[in-house]
Amino acid sequence: MTRISAAFLPLTDSAVLVAAREKGFAAEQGIELDLVRSESWATLRDRLVYGQVQAAHMLAPLAIAVTLGLSQHPASLSAPFKLSVNGNLLVMGTEFAAALEPDIGRRIEDPVATAHDFAAAIGLYRRKPVIGIVHRFSCHALLLRYWLGYAGVDPDRDLVLRVLPPSLMGAALKAGEIDGFIAGEPWNTVSVQDGTAQIVMAGARVWQRGVEKVLALRTGWMEENGDTVDRLLVALDRAAAWCDEPAHHGELAELLSRSDYVGQPSESILPTLTGKLVAGLDEASVDVPATILFHREAVGFPWRSHGLWIYSQLVRWGMAERSPEAERLAANVFRSDIYRRALAGTGAPMPGASLKVEGALSEPMGVGSHSAGLILGPDRFFDGRVFDPADIEGYLATFRP
Amino acid sequence: MRIVIVDDTGLRATVLEDGLREAGYDDIHLVPPHGGFVARIERMAPDVVLMDLGSPSRDTLEEMLVVSRALARPIAMFVDQSDDDMIGAAIDAGVSAYVVDGLRKERVKPILDLAIRRFNAFARMQSELDEARTALAERKAIDKGKAILMKSRNLSEPDAYALLRSTAMNQGRRIIEVAEALITASDLLGGGA
Numbered sequence: 171m172t173r174i175s176a177a178f179l180p181l182t183d184s185a186v187l188v189a190a191r192e193k194g195f196a197a198e199q200g201i202e203l204d205l206v207r208s209e210s211w212a213t214l215r216d217r218l219v220y221g222q223v224q225a226a227h228m229l230a231p232l233a234i235a236v237t238l239g240l241s242q243h244p245a246s247l248s249a250p251f252k253l254s255v256n257g258n259l260l261v262m263g264t265e266f267a268a269a270l271e272p273d274i275g276r277r278i279e280d281p282v283a284t285a286h287d288f289a290a291a292i293g294l295y296r297r298k299p300v301i302g303i304v305h306r307f308s309c310h311a312l313l314l315r316y317w318l319g320y321a322g323v324d325p326d327r328d329l330v331l332r333v334l335p336p337s338l339m340g341a342a343l344k345a346g347e348i349d350g351f352i353a354g355e356p357w358n359t360v361s362v363q364d365g366t367a368q369i370v371m372a373g374a375r376v377w378q379r380g381v382e383k384v385l386a387l388r389t390g391w392m393e394e395n396g397d398t399v400d401r402l403l404v405a406l407d408r409a410a411a412w413c414d415e416p417a418h419h420g421e422l423a424e425l426l427s428r429s430d431y432v433g434q435p436s437e438s439i440l441p442t443l444t445g446k447l448v449a450g451l452d453e454a455s456v457d458v459p460a461t462i463l464f465h466r467e468a469v470g471f472p473w474r475s476h477g478l479w480i481y482s483q484l485v486r487w488g489m490a491e492r493s494p495e496a497e498r499l500a501a502n503v504f505r506s507d508i509y510r511r512a513l514a515g516t517g518a519p520m521p522g523a524s525l526k527v528e529g530a531l532s533e534p535m536g537v538g539s540h541s542a543g544l545i546l547g548p549d550r551f552f553d554g555r556v557f558d559p560a561d562i563e564g565y566l567a568t569f570r571p
Numbered sequence: 572m573r574i575v576i577v578d579d580t581g582l583r584a585t586v587l588e589d590g591l592r593e594a595g596y597d598d599i600h601l602v603p604p605h606g607g608f609v610a611r612i613e614r615m616a617p618d619v620v621l622m623d624l625g626s627p628s629r630d631t632l633e634e635m636l637v638v639s640r641a642l643a644r645p646i647a648m649f650v651d652q653s654d655d656d657m658i659g660a661a662i663d664a665g666v667s668a669y670v671v672d673g674l675r676k677e678r679v680k681p682i683l684d685l686a687i688r689r690f691n692a693f694a695r696m697q698s699e700l701d702e703a704r705t706a707l708a709e710r711k712a713i714d715k716g717k718a719i720l721m722k723s724r725n726l727s728e729p730d731a732y733a734l735l736r737s738t739a740m741n742q743g744r745r746i747i748e749v750a751e752a753l754i755t756a757s758d759l760l761g762g763g764a
Contacts (some may be wrong), residue, residue: 212629216667220658241637305630306637333634335627347606
């Protein structure tokens, strides 16, 4: 048995790691997978960077930020596998949400109209709205900025973005320290179920197939332990397939609810897994397809274009310098080559390319692949923009006023 | 040198603060990680910030360190990225340290060494305390089990204990487990002991 420790945060999208351990997929590959619950992204990052763990369930932009050294000394991280796609929700306290479309289903369904309503509501609110984000280098923060930027909101000028860990968001909302928050599940649903918040935006409606958590490894360790990494990826791929299967959602929600994992009731975890979101205490649920995905459509495949899209947004918001070197480093965090090597011969559908144009598919599409039957789901951005990784400059120009 | 300890007022913070004072540091401030704590730290303009690695508020603190314009010099994680051993020891001990840029390594190292030792000492104290609590709880349960046997079977105390022990040995269980099973059964049967 090879022993691997992986750090995670108590979130629904830690599911693949939890299933790999609890359902025996890691053991099948000769891996004893220890999961180390962490309470902050900073601690998860330190545990990985300084070698206390070998792997981590990490915000994709954080893996890039650490590699580029955006807030401390650079440390090279690699993401050879994605642990989830989509899964984020923006919830606002009931006071702020009262200024928006009252039908929550319609509100989520139409992010264009809701972005404009939100922009108007900012001006009407009694103060600059304070929105909790989990980290500046998170997909959540980038999605929120992307969505509101469309309606002319400058998040750095018109909002106060306050960083809080997901598990403290609900208490901060109740205490009036924040007016809403964007976080991974189940923390949004927990606040909706206790009556303090309403869903305002679903990540899956802003970008239909948005990159979210990755498996992050130290690049040096990954290169020295090729065989272990390959076995780990096979285990995670199988665990992800298990998590994606609707028949297992109940059991998965129960597993995640354990106090050593997420520590919240399974009724708060299940809605995201099934895509039937809780709209309110006495309201019908809202169907949001692909609320969170773990396996189908080769979710695990680390598209280099995902890394480049994140990089483009970091540049857009002034968080990273634009340079050919930074661009190369950001794309290289997503190690599609390692994914291919590990899963070759397992029958996993394999994309032919490592980069794609993001946001171009309105309908599911079969793509050329080594193995048969890879269908990519619709991946449009809500504003219709298309990200061509070969022309980041042109893409960034479309955001300038 | 101004040192801020971000922690709830509790034993660990006291243990650390006392250690620092004994070592001759006297500009020490304790800030609990709640509400607007980062604004307080910002106003204090510390040279070193020490924080529990397990605190969920580390991301909030780090965000302040990135955006703060009030701090004249940026604060970086740990002392010197080349000193991996010390950083590893700090992470194992569960302490994180933020240090203003330019502060010399020789001046920071003793503080971090001390924080690591004190955090480790606290963890040992904590586990000893937990063990003592568990032992006490177990002894109470065994006493209760004995009392049930003494009352319902009219045994002396040594005989009641001997019965508990022989039952445990025969069933390959711990005495405490047998005592707890007995208490549960007795409660279910409505027997007060």
